[in-house]
Amino acid sequence: MMFGRKRVLVTGGAGFLGSFLCERLLADGHDVLCVDNYFTGSRDNILHLLDDQRFEVIRHDVTFPLYIEVDEIYNLACPASPIHYQFDPVQTVKTSVHGAINMLGLAKRTKAKIFQASTSEVYGDPTVHPQTETYWGNVNPVGPRACYDEGKRCAETLFFDYHRQFQLNIRVARIFNTYGPRMHPRDGRVVSNFIIQALQNQPITIYGDGRQTRSFCYVDDLIEGFVRLMGAPDDVTGPVNLGNPGEFTIRELAEIVVEMTGSRSEIVSRPLPQDDPMQRRPDISRAKQVLDWEPKVPLRDGLSRTIAYFDGLLRRHGTVEALAAAPR
Template identity: 75%
Template sequence: MTMTILVTGGAGFLGSHLCERLLQDGHEVICVDNFYTGSKDNIRHLLAHPRFELIRHDVWLPLYIEVDRIFNLACPASPVHYQNDPIATVKTSVLGAINMLGLAKRRKARILQASTSEVYGDPQVHPQPEAYWGHVNSIGPRACYDEGKRCAETLFFDYHRQAKVDIRVVRIFNTYGPRMHPHDGRVVSNFIVQALKGDPITLYGDGSQTRSFCYVDDLIEGMTRMMDQDAVIGPVNLGNPSEFTIRQLAETVLRLTGSRSTLEYRPLPQDDPAQRQPDIAKAAAALDWTPYVALEDGLEKTIDYFKKTLNQ
């Protein structure tokens, strides 16, 4: 059945891939973005599509349109961007959630919140299951994002309990792939850009902290499955449970790019999580979902993308 689906943050890294997938599935797609971190280049190939519409709008402000479903992805997602204007980050998460939930309530539309593994903070439980409440510094430099997303989850569940809004909530772990911003400060894009330019690869701390990296196609598959099913409202972790140290990632990027960049160690930022690995048992059971793209395969596709964009 063809639906009209709103994607906030639709010109961003994840949003643009989601818009593409929803069009492939036959839906009408309305992309909303204020282009703070999103880019028209990410969706330029969609602008002429007869079922695609772009609206420049800030989710801080209410939006009155006719939609059947809403994917709420709008928010700066990398430390460089969300710490650049922390107040705007909180407002995007909280006011954006209120406005999109209000729209969902008026339209009786199903709405999915793109939450984050950052709600777990610097976790004391490993791997992180959805039942873990987290270990977050509410006044630290990362709190604008961590607590903004936590508050958005609170709003989603309160709108569900009080106003019967049909919600879905996913917690997204580190995701990478083509259309990542080259200067967003995230570790995969950082390492690839530095390696391709021959610059030193910067590792924070001793490089022993771990992350789990999910390729974007796997993540989008999980999000669409979550939206389409009726068994669970969430939260549900979406991410790749294969765990790597940051040093292992750097060494893999160096090998795949053939770069001669050296490794350069810098102090660890405040509240940077030591470990990050999703427990995806709930996603596997409820969504029949598991990621398939191996790290090296995904990195090769991402490296190819950055080779093209850096040479433009």
């Protein structure tokens, strides 16, 4: 094995973020084992990697143990959009909690360094703005989003308990809204929704008055943050916020997408879903300090690349319905 070359496991490796991470780790010279059950991931996302002799794929559900030998683990497995994680909320909790237990057990046995992809949803509907890592959050534990929010909060608890009890070498990143090519076309997130609706000149749906805010991080920036956090000194366990501190209202985003696509779409309002957070913006001071990291890709540049991706998909498949029905 070449100096510095590691055998790295990526759970959820065929998903939106996971596929970009696999790509980056291969480019960095590592052997990569991609694990996915294809609930929201897609073989299409990793087809271009299959000829690489340093890339392996296993179809596996992380709620069951996995017996392999690895040096590092990136635990990304979990549906991450409301449409997908609310489809089977019990399984979502199992994926977060049982999946964390199984991957932590694997890390303990192999003495691997392990990374947890947590989420800004651990902050719930925040009463502190912007959100810092010291904020404990405002989460409804019995609401329709709790399967994801509380599942991820419990996973963080498990990571830090394994760290304290077994001296496991952990990393925890709290991911804020991320977008880019390979997003699932029907994940219900605002960026993919707005782009697909705009490209088809359909009404663009916003919820409430559209004044709720989000911060949008391009996928390349986020993956750079992942790699820097995993490579940080051992005392940098996290949690560390990774996201773009630029803040936009949902209506602003819709207007930008309409402009950039040249769409004839009208913006229409629908009732606000329960527990939908009104504000979301990361304080990334810690990431700047301990990782020397901050996003580089402006929103319009990232949107341009994402629009081109979805435009290509729609041209090949005709409609989003045909696209959603295509083998994944």
